[in-house]
Amino acid sequence: MTLLKLDIHAVRNIQQESFIPDSTINLFYGENGSGKSAILEAVFILGRAKSFRSAIIKPIINFTHDKLIISAQLAQTNNKTIQLGIQLDTKNFFCRINHKTTQKRSDLAYALPLQIIHPKSYELLDAGPQLRREFLDWGVFNNDRNFLLAWRNFKKALSQRNVLLKSKQLQYINVWDKELDYYGTIVDQYRQLYLSRFKPIFFSIFKEFFGHINVDIIISSGWDTSFEFQQVLINDLDKDLRYGFTHSGPHRADFNLFINNRLAKDFVSRGQLKLIVLSLKLAQMQLLFNENGISGCFLIDDFAAELDTLNRSKLLQYLSVMGCQVFITATEISEFGDLENIKKYKMFHVEHGKIKQA
Numbered sequence: 001m002t003l004l005k006l007d008i009h010a011v012r013n014i015q016q017e018s019f020i021p022d023s024t025i026n027l028f029y030g031e032n033g034s035g036k037s038a039i040l041e042a043v044f045i046l047g048r049a050k051s052f053r054s055a056i057i058k059p060i061i062n063f064t065h066d067k068l069i070i071s072a073q074l075a076q077t078n079n080k081t082i083q084l085g086i087q088l089d090t091k092n093f094f095c096r097i098n099h100k101t102t103q104k105r106s107d108l109a110y111a112l113p114l115q116i117i118h119p120k121s122y123e124l125l126d127a128g129p130q131l132r133r134e135f136l137d138w139g140v141f142n143n144d145r146n147f148l149l150a151w152r153n154f155k156k157a158l159s160q161r162n163v164l165l166k167s168k169q170l171q172y173i174n175v176w177d178k179e180l181d182y183y184g185t186i187v188d189q190y191r192q193l194y195l196s197r198f199k200p201i202f203f204s205i206f207k208e209f210f211g212h213i214n215v216d217i218i219i220s221s222g223w224d225t226s227f228e229f230q231q232v233l234i235n236d237l238d239k240d241l242r243y244g245f246t247h248s249g250p251h252r253a254d255f256n257l258f259i260n261n262r263l264a265k266d267f268v269s270r271g272q273l274k275l276i277v278l279s280l281k282l283a284q285m286q287l288l289f290n291e292n293g294i295s296g297c298f299l300i301d302d303f304a305a306e307l308d309t310l311n312r313s314k315l316l317q318y319l320s321v322m323g324c325q326v327f328i329t330a331t332e333i334s335e336f337g338d339l340e341n342i343k344k345y346k347m348f349h350v351e352h353g354k355i356k357q358a
C-alpha cells in the first residue's frame, strides 16, 4: 500500500496540513519542536488508532481544538484506491474506510500496516514481555487473518476463567480450560510457525548491520511445553486459585534474542540494541511483502539518534530498495547523509507545524 495524499487536522502543533508523499522515501527536517514527530504520530494514529508517544489522546489534540482528524487516500497493492479516515476526541473513536464507518481497529491495521522506529524503540528488547508479544502478534496478525479470531477467542476464555478463579466457582472451570487449551494451542502454533518463517529474513537483515555474528531468537510459549497446555492448567489450578488469575499460557509468551549464545539485551550497546530492533521490524515488513505481497509503511523518528553515519547510510540504502513507503525525520538535512545513491525521494521542510516540500 502507498499513502497517496495525507490530511492532518489538529495533531499537536499541526492545525491543518495536506501533502502528497513520495511512494518510497520521504524525508522531513526541521528545528526541534517544529512538528516532525507529530507528522509520524498522525500516520501512526491512522494505522493503529493510538499514538506511539502517549497512552491518552488529550495531549495529542491541538490545544485550540477538541478533536483531531487524519485522513488519507491510499493505493493498495491491487492498485485499488481507498479512503481512510479517523477522528478522535477524548472519549470517542470514529473510523471510516471508503466512507463506511467501522469501530474495528483491526480494519485500520489491515488497511495500513505500519511499523515505527523512535528513540525509545530499544525498549522492545529491554522492557517487559508485553511489547515483544505485541511485536510478534503484529506479524502473525498481518500474515494470517485467521489468527485474530483464535486470539480473540483465547482472550475471551482467559478472562472468563479468571472471573471463575477470582470468585472461586470451580464447577464450570473445565469448560473454560478446554476452550483455553484449544485456542491457546492454536495461538501458540501460529506464533511458532510465523517465527520459523521470520527468522531467516531477520538473520539476513541482521547480517547487513552486524556482519557474520551468530544470532538466534528463542520463543517461550508461556507454559512448560513438556506438558500439554490443558495439563498445565490442571497442575496450576491451586496456584491460580490462590492468586485469582491464570499463570500459564500464550498470554505469558515471550522471546529472547541471543548473540553468540549470550542474551543480547544484557551486553549490547544502546545503539546496537536499536539496530537489532530495526532489523526485527524491517524483517517483519519484508516478510509481509514476501508472503502476502503487501508493502507496509515504515516510520523512523529522529533518524540520527543513536545510529552512526555508516549504519544510517546502510539503512537508507536498504529502505530505498525494499519497496515500502518510508517517512523519516531529522533536525538537519545533513543527518540523512549522502543522498546520491537514493534514486527516488521527497524532502519536506517542517516549520511551526507547516509542511512544505523542499
Ligand SMILES: Nc1ncnc2c1ncn2[C@@H]1O[C@H](COP(=O)(O)OP(=O)(O)OP(=O)(O)O)[C@@H](O)[C@H]1O
Binding pocket: 011, 012, 013, 014, 030, 031, 032, 033, 034, 035, 036, 037, 038, 039, 058, 059, 060, 061, 062, 063, 064, 331
Ligand atoms: N496538544 C498540543 N497542541 C499544540 N501544540 C502542541 C501540543 N502538543 C505538543 N505541541 C507542540 O507541538 C510541537 C511539535 O512537536 P513535535 O514533537 O512534533 O516536534 P519535533 O519537530 O518532533 O521536535 P524534536 O526535533 O524536538 O523531536 C512542539 O513545539 C510541541 O510543544
Ligand SMILES: [Mg+2]
Binding pocket: 036, 037, 038, 301, 302
Ligand atoms: Mg521529534
